[in-house]
Amino acid sequence: MTVDRPLLQVNKAGIQFGGLKAVSEFSMEIKQGELIGLIGPNGAGKTTCFNLLTGVYVPTEGEIIFNGERLNGLPPYKVTQKGISRTFQNIRLFKDLSVLDNVKVAYHSLAKHSILSSIFRLPAHFAGEREMEEKAIEFLKIFQLDKLKDELAKNLPYGQQRRLEIARALAAGPKLLLLDEPAAGMNPQETHELMELIAFIREKFNLTILLIEHDMKLVMGICERIYVLDHGQLIAVGTPEEIRNHPKVIEAYLGEEVGDDHA
Numbered sequence: 001m002t003v004d005r006p007l008l009q010v011n012k013a014g015i016q017f018g019g020l021k022a023v024s025e026f027s028m029e030i031k032q033g034e035l036i037g038l039i040g041p042n043g044a045g046k047t048t049c050f051n052l053l054t055g056v057y058v059p060t061e062g063e064i065i066f067n068g069e070r071l072n073g074l075p076p077y078k079v080t081q082k083g084i085s086r087t088f089q090n091i092r093l094f095k096d097l098s099v100l101d102n103v104k105v106a107y108h109s110l111a112k113h114s115i116l117s118s119i120f121r122l123p124a125h126f127a128g129e130r131e132m133e134e135k136a137i138e139f140l141k142i143f144q145l146d147k148l149k150d151e152l153a154k155n156l157p158y159g160q161q162r163r164l165e166i167a168r169a170l171a172a173g174p175k176l177l178l179l180d181e182p183a184a185g186m187n188p189q190e191t192h193e194l195m196e197l198i199a200f201i202r203e204k205f206n207l208t209i210l211l212i213e214h215d216m217k218l219v220m221g222i223c224e225r226i227y228v229l230d231h232g233q234l235i236a237v238g239t240p241e242e243i244r245n246h247p248k249v250i251e252a253y254l255g256e257e258v259g260d261d262h263a
């Protein structure tokens, strides 16, 4: 399934906030279909990398090439349109909207019907709405949230909110999905189910996935390659086995467990 061409290429990208180089000379190459992990101790710069990739921050150095196009300077919504979707470390849902509407909002940008037909409520609008709703329910079924479609997002337990956020990110039709600590706050059973779900959606939607995760069992269990950041710098890239035994990684995590449990 993996095709031999980089979908994402990051060349020595970085960003400085005042005097602080939050990330510097960060390079990464991800091929279509890969499932890659991004790890590092607290404050290493992982979320900042996601913010650079998604247009939240404009890099002060280097470049980001996605699908052959330079992304530097594009606003987040354009980056999404280009095919990069994400979830957030602190879940960001429309908490007072229903589960179904949370997914429809994301799907809306892809809907075929025009604004004009929506305003005049032409038949195409209703066909578009119906199509959108059916599609949204399909996504919810994959995440076993379809029976909760009318529930307000804020009423869902934490693990389900995390799954809903992934469903919404997927509904935007990404080629590359960025997951920021998808297992945070989940119990071991939920984490195990999430691992299976990530593997499943990757196959089903022919996705490329980059995930930040502190749960080493999850990272080591599903990622093919892992990038390790420390103090804003890349200190290692390799297979889970290589990373587990990498002296710089062990040093960076000194006092923490880079084994099977939480880091």
Ligand SMILES: Nc1ncnc2c1ncn2[C@@H]1O[C@H](COP(=O)(O)OP(=O)(O)OP(=O)(O)O)[C@@H](O)[C@H]1O
Binding pocket: 017, 020, 022, 040, 041, 042, 043, 044, 045, 046, 047, 048, 049, 089
């Ligand atoms: N907008 C900003 N302004 C100033 N400093 C920032 C900004 N965003 C991030 N930083 C700093 O950049 C560094 C990296 O932060 P980042 O959140 O990317 O780390 P992280 O690896 O995701 O950490 P964690 O695992 O704790 O979430 C930190 O020192 C942080 O304070």
